Amino acid sequence: MNNITFAIIKPDAVKNRNTGKIYDRIISAGFEIKSAKLLRMTQSQAEGFYAVHKERPFFGELTEFMSSGPCMVLALQKENAVEEWRKTIGATNPEEAENGTIRKDFATNIQENAVHGSDSDENAKKEIGFFFSDSELIANN
Numbered sequence: 001m002n003n004i005t006f007a008i009i010k011p012d013a014v015k016n017r018n019t020g021k022i023y024d025r026i027i028s029a030g031f032e033i034k035s036a037k038l039l040r041m042t043q044s045q046a047e048g049f050y051a052v053h054k055e056r057p058f059f060g061e062l063t064e065f066m067s068s069g070p071c072m073v074l075a076l077q078k079e080n081a082v083e084e085w086r087k088t089i090g091a092t093n094p095e096e097a098e099n100g101t102i103r104k105d106f107a108t109n110i111q112e113n114a115v116h117g118s119d120s121d122e123n124a125k126k127e128i129g130f131f132f133s134d135s136e137l138i139a140n141n
């Protein structure tokens with residue numbers, strides 16, 4: 001499936017009251033929201049979600065940050081959703097993100113970078129499954 005991706009409005013962006021502004025970017029970029037919820041991850045959930053990064057030096061800090069407050073998890077649909085959402089959010093490091101991207105406009109630093117985006121169709125599917133059951137996704141009519 002190449003038309004769905006997984007996004008997070010991370011705790012920094014929720015705390016900084018940017019949720020609505022980021023929703024607006026999602027919608028104006030042409031994504032359909034197939035599911036969304038506000039939740040606070042436990043640190044062990046964050047460790048599970050970011051398991052691929054467990055050997056990286058920032059893993060502890062990252063999982064602490066991701067469980068530090070509420071975040072919004074979303075399933076987003078659009079043609080080429082994974083690539084399109086990565087373009088919309090910009091580079092991991094906001095200093096390298098292009099003008100007009102979400103991270104350029106809302107990230108604080110390389111860690112507290114406002115949003116998450118899946119990096120492949122395979123991971124999008126896994127990540128959606130981590131937070132949503134099939135029945136929570138809006139059906140396409």
Ligand code: IDP
Nearest residue numbers: 053058062091092110111112113115116117119
């Ligand atoms: P991505 O979110 O752009 O896909 P990844 O390399 O998959 O970037 O890293 C996952 C998350 O880990 C980043 O979004 C960011 O929050 C955090 N991160 C990545 N690199 C660093 C770093 O060098 N220092 C601190 N945190 C980092």
Ligand code: MG
Nearest residue numbers: 116117118119
């Ligand atoms: Mg990544």
